[in-house]
Amino acid sequence: MIRIALAQFNPVVGDLAGNAARIADLADQAAVAGAALLLTPELALCGYPPEDLALRDDFYAENARVLAGLARHLPQGLAVVVGHPLMADGRRYNAATVLRDGQTLGVYRKQQLPNYSVFDEVRTFSPGSAPCVFEVDGIRFGINICEDIWFPEPMAQAKAAGAEVMLVLNASPFHVGKQTERHAVAHARVFENGLPLIYLNMVGGQDELIFDGGSFAVDAQGKIAAQCPAFEEGLHLVELNDGVPKGEWHDWPGIEASVYQALVVGVRDYIGKNGFAGALVGLSGGIDSALTVAVAADALGPERVHAVMMPSRYTADISLQDAEQLAKNLGIHYSVQPIKPMFDAFLAELAGEFAGRAADTTEENIQARIRGVLLMALSNKFGKLVLTTGNKSEMATGYATLYGDMAGGYAVLKDISKTLVWALSRYRNSLSPVIPERIITRPPSAELKPDQVDQDSLPPYDILDAIMERYVELDRSPAEIVAEGFDEATVRKVVRLIDFSEYKRRQAPPGIRVTRRGFGRDRRYPITNKYRAPFR
Structure with missing residues (x-):
């Protein structure tokens, strides 16, 4: 022997x-x-x-x-x-x-x-x-x-x-x-x-x-x-x-358990090996930031995590309530920094330049960028790394703001589709119920304008994620995806958004890879690119 x-x-x-x-x-x-x-x-x-x-x-x-x-x-x-x-x-x-x-x-x-x-x-x-x-x-x-x-x-x-x-x-x-x-x-x-x-x-x-x-x-x-x-x-x-x-024999964990452990290891080692004091997360009351801050607390310990709620004029009361309850459940440091005074100052300063033009995504993005500036200021002052909260579905379609919610040092959910975000949140709650149920069940919203929900701009996430998986991870052509039974107009929209958003993704922070093909080392598409795959 x-x-x-x-x-x-x-x-x-x-x-x-x-x-x-x-x-x-x-x-x-x-x-x-x-x-x-x-x-x-x-x-x-x-x-x-x-x-x-x-x-x-x-x-x-x-x-x-x-x-x-x-x-x-x-x-x-x-x-x-x-x-x-x-x-x-x-x-x-x-x-x-x-x-x-x-x-x-x-x-x-x-x-x-x-x-x-x-x-x-x-x-x-x-x-x-x-x-x-x-x-x-x-x-x-x-x-x-x-x-x-x-x-x-x-x-x-x-x-x-x-x-x-x-x-x-x-x-x-x-x-x-x-x-x-x-x-x-x-x-x-x-x-x-x-x-x-x-x-x-x-x-x-x-x-x-x-x-x-x-x-x-x-x-x-x-x-x-x-x-x-x-x-x-x-x-x-x-x-x-x-x-x-x-x-010895140890059973292999299931999909949700293994992905969640991968996220915890990724955050722990990226912050630990690079010598950051801890993590900063912009907490919105939504599910993406909730999952991100739960991962951070599990990876680093609650004492090293600081969550900041930055409400705007469009933030719902339930978002404030749920964010505070989540922070309390996790035992992390929590603070509130309203952005309305800063947003009003920006609008006043730009009123002359914007005269005669209706409000649009410009005003939405200003709010996201104010939040990015606040988080980066706290990061500079206290030596904690900002964890961005955008998921793979958002990164794919460009449903994110450059220098706003994309501002940060590490993208925890960069390779996590929205449907997997929901599954991982329920998995985390099966260990101990830290994420308020309402965060998981309410319709997702960026809360950057009145009565906004994600599905105003995007297809339903189960459809979006299925198309994204085929186009990004499996390299199937749009025609092949339509042949599988997906609506052609929806496929056209999703593919167009993915292709157009490459310039954003190239400026995103590194993030944890959990699929066969994430946005990062293993997907290298040209930003300046006129090729459009045929649908027939």
Whole structure:
């Protein structure tokens, strides 16, 4: 029997010394637990993704120096597989080195470099071409890194070189349904090669990306023999008895639970890793800001969250009541800053310029921008980051104000459709009822003019979100969407709004990605663009 420790931990990109210290600590824990082998995630030493840090020669030199220092501080007798960037023969690699007793047992260079969706590794790395097989306690282990197991060749190559068990280091970001995809590809490789496989995944938030952990082991017959917790750091043990893995089992959370946990991790790590004092949220009495502030309180603790209600002449009394009750339920700091005096001052100042023109969205946007200025002033003064509250449906259609409700540092709901906002709010209330029911059930409104509701300007959200999913996430053409039974006029309207609003989205803050295709790293449309897809 051999015991393998899985270091499912949360590195910080660029914090080489901190990440090395964390690996050393986990190695000490693994040795105490009787492990003979410790596995760390992909690029654990530098964090993932390093992006253009991986184009700097000094970055590789410093990684090499820190890796050498780490090798000297690992427990005797423990083999440790460390993911790190490597410069060799004038080329840059995404690599893993096996260390034991100050010696190098082997080095593996990732062969398959992803260059799609949020991945851009062809820009920064060269592909490896050789297997790496090493022996611990009489068992021969092969290494693959993340994308390698999505292709048959790297694992087959390792088996041909004598591997009896495959170790896979990963920095695999979360999206809904991703764990099922990982299981499927692991099954495929196991069935092809007849080797057990141990899959370790990173955990934590890095800008837009969330790494969800969920490391697992698969036996040679394709059965999932162990599964680690989702979204949690920890050292987990897998035992190999005659090549059969066995370990702890944690059920995978459902859609709402997993997305909510991803949002909490994203806010916690973006604010924590970047050193902000806490979070500021403009609370409107509506469901988007309610969900955002609930996530922030869960991520940071209520003492680090400040919600500001900024009522206008159009804000309903129930919005004030619900916002105050929500803040009380969460135990966060809450203040009220009416914007009417400032709005009146703007209108008076602009009266001459606007003479003879009827009120329109200009006056609505002034209110949103006043709120943005107030929140950013509080952010500057107190060092807390403004969390924007717009959801994906609004970002898609441009139902948001530049330098107004889009002003802030991190967009929590940027990849959350309005229909999912409702589902997540009900999920959060199933844990403890903090969001007043009226916030969830009342018709959504920006409250920027009398009797305004979102559906004055947009199709019903269930229809809008279904069209958006097909056009944005699945890349279906307008004609294909209409062929599925959607009203052509509605599809035309939604597609036109999505295409026209790219210039707004390009100026939006980064936000948490939870779908196959969010507005950010993995959807890159030209702003200046005259192409219009045909409907026939």
